[in-house]
Amino acid sequence: xxxxxxxxxxxxxxxxxxxxxxxxxxNVLVKGEISNFKHHYTGHMYxxxxxxxxxxxxxxxxTYTPNLKFVPRDGMKVMxxxxxxxxxxxxxxxxxxxxxxxxGMGSLYTAYExxxxxxxxxxxxxxxxxxxxxxxxxxxGVLTASTGSVIRDIINVSTRRNPNCYIKLFPVPVQGKxxxxxxxxxxxxxxxxxxxDVIILARGGGSLEDLWPFNxxxxxxxxxxxxxxxxxxxxxxxxxxIADFVADLRAPTPSAAAELAVPNVTDLLLxxxxxxxxxxxxxxxxxxxxxxxxxxxxxxxxxxxxxxxINEKYILIDMKIKQIHNSITNRIKDxxxxxxELITKLDTLxxxxxxxxxxxxxxxxxxxxxxxxxxxxxxxxxxxxxxDGNTNVKVI
Amino acid sequence: xxxxxxxxxxxxxxxxxxxxxxxxxxxxDLDTSVSKFEEGMKLxxxxxKMLEDAEKRISVLIQTxxxxxxxxxx
Numbered sequence: 207x208x209x210x211x212x213x214x215x216x217x218x219x220x221x222x223x224x225x226x227x228x229x230x231x232x233n234v235l236v237k238g239e240i241s242n243f244k245h246h247y248t249g250h251m252y253x254x255x256x257x258x259x260x261x262x263x264x265x266x267x268x269t270y271t272p273n274l275k276f277v278p279r280d281g282m283k284v285m286x287x288x289x290x291x292x293x294x295x296x297x298x299x300x301x302x303x304x305x306x307x308x309x310g311m312g313s314l315y316t317a318y319e320x321x322x323x324x325x326x327x328x329x330x331x332x333x334x335x336x337x338x339x340x341x342x343x344x345x346x347g348v349l350t351a352s353t354g355s356v357i358r359d360i361i362n363v364s365t366r367r368n369p370n371c372y373i374k375l376f377p378v379p380v381q382g383k384x385x386x387x388x389x390x391x392x393x394x395x396x397x398x399x400x401x402x403d404v405i406i407l408a409r410g411g412g413s414l415e416d417l418w419p420f421n422x423x424x425x426x427x428x429x430x431x432x433x434x435x436x437x438x439x440x441x442x443x444x445x446x447x448i449a450d451f452v453a454d455l456r457a458p459t460p461s462a463a464a465e466l467a468v469p470n471v472t473d474l475l476l477x478x479x480x481x482x483x484x485x486x487x488x489x490x491x492x493x494x495x496x497x498x499x500x501x502x503x504x505x506x507x508x509x510x511x512x513x514x515x516i517n518e519k520y521i522l523i524d525m526k527i528k529q530i531h532n533s534i535t536n537r538i539k540d541x542x543x544x545x546x547e548l549i550t551k552l553d554t555l556x557x558x559x560x561x562x563x564x565x566x567x568x569x570x571x572x573x574x575x576x577x578x579x580x581x582x583x584x585x586x587x588x589x590x591x592x593x594d595g596n597t598n599v600k601v602i
Numbered sequence: 603x604x605x606x607x608x609x610x611x612x613x614x615x616x617x618x619x620x621x622x623x624x625x626x627x628x629x630x631d632l633d634t635s636v637s638k639f640e641e642g643m644k645l646x647x648x649x650x651k652m653l654e655d656a657e658k659r660i661s662v663l664i665q666t667x668x669x670x671x672x673x674x675x676x
Contacts, residue, residue: 342611370656485642488625
């Protein structure tokens with residue numbers, strides 16, 4: 207009997223051909239738990255898929271990894287779609303994965319959709335309840351894990367924008383059981399003690415399962431009830447959690463949240479400069495305008511020949527005086543004429559004229575006129591008034 | 603203006619903007635213009651001081667039975 211061995215290579219090649227020709231193995235959907243997960247620096251992912259009894263090696267080339275909606279980790283329950291083939295060199299068969307999904311996602315998705323619809327109906331997502339994010343918060347509260355890149359990113363971006371910003375980190379677990387209670391408690395505590403002017407609720411990217419605390423009703427209500435405005439930055443740009451819908455503002459990433467919360471001091475200082483200039487130039491303009499007005503005023507006739515006006519007034523005064531003088535002179539003349547008329551009239555009426563014709567006026571010694579002979583007695587003295595003088599007489 | 607030192611930045615900036623607009627309208631008398639200008643410059647100084655003076659602090663809130671305490675981060 208002649209031995210006719212084949213080489214290992216031949217054997218492995220043979221097995222590979224067998225396997226590759228199997229239509230079923232060309233397209234299998236397998237579920238299991240990830241272990242020994244390694245994301246190689248070349249971009250490919252190596253891991254083992256196992257259940258209670260068995261395991262199989264898996265590889266996902268970097269051409270497929272960008273399509274993953276989550277970051278695979280050890281212990282994660284997943285479904286993989288791929289081709290079973292043999293790696294000839296090592297004589298191992300493995301699944302060449304084309305797609306991978308978290309197992310049990312179906313039920314999570316349903317729960318997510320149901321809660322989303324419910325809260326939407328309750329109005330928790332309504333824009334009218336969204337609070338304004340303060341433009342210049344004195345203190346920024348950050349709710350996230352105290353380690354990891356999220357808090358670092360937020361601190362970096364914030365301090366770059368404002369080197370003097372004030373950040374209060376309230377460390378909370380961002381995944382796993384109990385995280386949602388801790389997050390909602392943290393929001394309530396921040397509100398109770400008014401610890402910040404704005405809150406950033408942040409978490410890095412992860413699977414739907416990882417992000418789950420942010421999809422829980424208790425967190426949604428805590429965000430809704432918060433008096434302090436909340437910016438949510440949960441997961442990657444493409445991940446939308448319930449928290450994002452309820453929050454007053456959604457930031458695509460934690461860094462973006464920091465940008466939204468912290469004003470850029472350089473910009474503000476530039477703004478202030480601009481205001482300074484506006485104030486200065488408008489005051490300068492005002493002064494210039496005032497100066498022009500003043501100059502125009504000074505250039506007027508009133509200031510140029512101030513005596514002209516006065517001299518004109520003098521002339522007027524002189525004219526007035528002349529007028530007054532004339533009217534007084536006329537008045538005096540008139541009165542004089544009138545007086546002469548009256549004197550003449552008086553003269554004709556004067557009893558003296560009658561006396562000159564031979565009449566006399568008889569009076570007693572007291573000057574009382576005696577116009578009757580009755581009452582006169584012998585030796586009574588009387589005065590006779592002639593036109594040219596008086597004579598005392600005695601009754602005989 | 604009461605509480606000059608406590609005016610918050612946002613209000614100060616708003617006030618500054620108002621003063622700039624008022625001054626630019628140019629229908630104020632000179633005295634008012636000058637006093638508005640002074641007020642504006644004061645506000646502007648306050649604002650930049652506020653920006654510079656803000657205390658840089660990054661702290662961690664620690665929840666204890668007594669309440670919340672604050673510690674420096676890092």
